[in-house]
Amino acid sequence: MTLPSFLSSKPRDFSLPNSSWGPEMLRLYELYNSQCEVETEGGEKQEGSWQRLPSYNRSLKFATGGVYLSKIIQSKARLFTRNIREQGAAFEYVLFNNKEEQRCVGIFQAGHLLEGPPGHVHGGAIATMIDTVTGTHATILSGPVMTANLNINYRSPIPLGSTVLIESSLDTKEGRKTFISCKVTSTDSSKLHTESTALFLSINVSHLLRGG
């Protein structure tokens, strides 16, 4: 017997397909998901070159650490990109990581609540997805990090409702610094929407774990 999700202690993974996903979103999901597991000649299943990354709407409790927050804010806090219940209305996205190639991709379907210029996605919503993909990528490469710089060139606007591809690649690592490049394009890569660079600084989280 499976418990209904509100009784289950397992958090919902928001990066799995739902009924709001359009054909482009589903096609790209299947493209990368099919490369997450491969069958060998002997019929055995093996890890593929890509890995799907799960996505939740809350931080881990212990991690709220040293900062003073009112109990109300703390208990109600939700991840910015997963703060709207209605499926398809805001950010629908899934991230895949390719460890060997040090590359991460995000597939992002932009809902009607993300409007900036009339009929198009808000520059801040695009920045939010770039921060999400590059920040997740930096965390995989370097452990816990904070965004230090985001430099985004907006080349062409993204119409509301469309699905785009976000590609993040490692440029270099120097001490505490992780430099990443990121492109947002149409799903067939023919149209460039943004080009950006991001810098992340590794942070010491040992104090957050103390007594946790």
Next chain:
Amino acid sequence: MTLPSFLSSKPRDFSLPNSSWGPEMLRLYELYNSQCEVETEGGEKQEGSWQRLPSYNRSLKFATGGVYLSKIIQSKARLFTRNIREQGAAFEYVLFNNKEEQRCVGIFQAGHLLEGPPGHVHGGAIATMIDTVTGTHATILSGPVMTANLNINYRSPIPLGSTVLIESSLDTKEGRKTFISCKVTSTDSSKLHTESTALFLSINVSHLLRGG
């Protein structure tokens, strides 16, 4: 007799105080709002050095222009920064413009639905507010514009629930380009959260108005 707001054709102005605004948000609102109108020695009222900018949650209908959008998306589209009904849960902000000094300020109270790093505001939500304040400022200075570049240095994280000051100032105008600088600080200006530059390109909107 005043009609209830859902029967009124006048859109709600989201930049007026509501019950979710904390003491810092209200104090700064009053500080700038009191400078929007001044009384002369003769007792007459005159325009002050600052002007409060109203803020709505929808674009003008005609402006959806040439882009193909499904009717559903078009009718349901909402401005990204005003897409959550619950007061205080996400972006609470008000913008004031100082025409003479070519300066614009935003007062921003960050709600619990904007979480990025545990207990702190998402880098993308901060980018969104910077884009909003500098983009509005560029529009006042240069007419309709699109964001061409955002370059943000994150200096210190913003705890969820806090109120910050966003200050935008004109650097220079060159042809179609408007260059703007922007700082996000604590409300007493003692703590620097971000330093950034933004570039906006003037756009030709005459085709959007044709036949409108």
